Amino acid sequence: MVYTKANQSTPRPPGNTRLDKALRLRKALSLMKGLTFESTYLLFKSPDGILVPFVKAAFDKATPEAIHDAITTQLRKLFLICIRNKDVYVRFRGSEAFYYLVFSDWDSVTLASPLEPVLLGKLISLFVGARRRYLAREDSTEEFSALTRVIDLFTEAIDEVDSTIETRRIPSLKAPEDFVITRSWPPEFFSQYDIAIMAQTKIRKNLFGIDYQCKGSGEDAPLYPHDQSHPLEVRRYLCWLSLTEMNPYSKGALFLAPIAFISHQKRQEWYAPTGHKSRFYATVDEFLNYAKVEFARTGRGAKQYIIGLLTPWFFEVAEVTSDAEKMNEDIPTRWQKGCFRAGMVLCLSKLGRQGGGQVGRQSGHWWYQLALFKPGMPHYPAAAEPDRRKKRQNLWIRKLLDEIKAHFHIDKGWIGGRSMNHIEAPASRKVSADSVEVSNEFITEIMENPNCFPITRPEHEERKFETMDCGSDDNSTSR
Structure with missing residues (x-):
């Protein structure tokens, strides 16, 4: 080619x-x-x-x-x-x-x-x-x-x-061979975008039938993905977590694909170097469009917050190509082993309508709060991005914030944070928990106990978040 x-x-x-x-x-x-x-x-x-x-x-x-x-x-x-x-x-x-x-x-x-x-x-x-x-x-x-x-x-x-009329009962996806299920899977309260990710061949085979009513055995629970995990492993964990913890009345939603690219063009650029694995990562725009659809829900399925796992890597294709040549490896292998993913968590929550009025007001646009869980000093020193890549990380975060402000009116912003109860990585890992593991821990806490999702200033400060200047300026409007 x-x-x-x-x-x-x-x-x-x-x-x-x-x-x-x-x-x-x-x-x-x-x-x-x-x-x-x-x-x-x-x-x-x-x-x-x-x-x-x-x-x-x-x-x-x-x-x-x-x-x-x-x-x-x-x-x-x-x-x-x-x-x-x-x-x-x-x-x-x-x-x-x-x-x-x-x-x-x-x-x-x-x-x-x-x-x-x-x-x-x-x-x-x-x-x-x-x-x-x-x-x-x-x-x-x-x-x-x-x-x-x-x-x-x-x-x-x-x-x-x-040529047919939509039925009242949502049809289940086709079950794997020798699998018997009596209810629709995935449950009908999941969005079509969620189901499109859950229905991927390997994930469907692995998780079919699991939901909040049938969580499977404890042995079936996957470990937190880490900074070298295959993106399908990350998708599998997020799907498992969402299936087991989401119910028809959940006020939050979890985006089920790891977000690694600001734009689709970057995803194309990394397609060959990742051995075609970049297609399993999402773009920021895809997450934000998902969030807009979820926030637009009404009734019992209305959402107050949306969570997304960020797993970008701060390397250039030329660097990976050069390293692969020096180590006599193919480029996808060098990417898998050497381009450590940087885990963060993006949380968007709905505050109220323009003018600081109550949530029920029907005039003006909505205002949102943004919290970026970014592991690092002093709470996660082993999970911090190395100094040589921090400049690229900061640039990536600025682009991320620009994209968010183009879609949403942001009133308050927070950055940093920590989990309520940090659990050390399994001894089999032989290393401290990296930023992707810690980010999945943060997400899991919220999914298992939605009441610990931080909303107020005291709640953010208790979780060691710091204020971040990312409010919408006069030129930013929702797309």
Whole structure:
């Protein structure tokens, strides 16, 4: 695969290269049996460039046959994942949240991987539409291929949703083999975004059937993830914690994916160096959009606070690449072992409406309180980020606060903090608890006892938080 460096500009050759590439794409798509596309030039010219990243070599040198093979091989895998998760699509009634599940399950190999969930939805619609268009032609014949067969199978799920009425009882996801369950799983009070994370293949198999009514045995409880844990291990812990502690009346919500990137662009940058594991990490925007949806709930499921686990790492790709060469290791292995994740916890809580009025007022916007649990001196000296990376950590936190202020009106801010009862790491770890372990401890305390979530000034001061200047300025508005 050829990756073009972001800071490297390629001179445009003479002639209409855009038109030439569009013609190559049209020829490649014409080789796909049983599909009829609309204007391929408009498709190529779209800002998404949705099919161009599938070509591994330089597009202007690839033959139509090579372009065809590159697209169909990856697309077939994508549709197979959609088919495997048909039960999630049906439960979601075709909601866009379905593609957050597909995003983590599809180990794609394209020049723009991982493709954002919204683009995955567009990609599926593009090929389903092309198949429908072909079958609607009067002159169409029985044209099938390995790709069209999987498109037809997933189209059946789409048509099933479109032709049926939503039932009162929420359907359960498909249970693993030899597993018997008498109630819907996951419970219906979880959001679609939560379920999209819980339904990921490995997590579903490991946690199916667990909830606040059936917590499993104590032996099933996973240990706190640490600063080198695989992101799926972190997701599994957060899902287990949420499943066992959340109930229909819970006033808080836990975001179930570790948050490591300010932007999706950074997640793409780390896709290859992490061995494609960056797709299991969330972006700050995804967390904030989740928080907005959860805060908008009303009735018994209304939320007063949202918690997210932050696990960024303060290294550059070039550093990891250089270290891997020196140690004769592949880059993903060096990332896994050497790019220690920095654990923090982001807590957002709803205060009241504009003007300091009571929560029930119906005018003005909401004000929120932010608390950033950041392990370090003096309470967690072993969990503090090393001095050589503190500057990058501070910069990352400033960007984080800017993103939060762009989404929410922040009235009060806190930073630092400690758990109420710190438990030392197991002896088998042979090291003191790191920042990711300590952050999971902090989250677990709150999930197990929501009353210990700090809200007032005395409660924050008792937990050793310090005030932080992060109030919304005159230019910040909710997106």
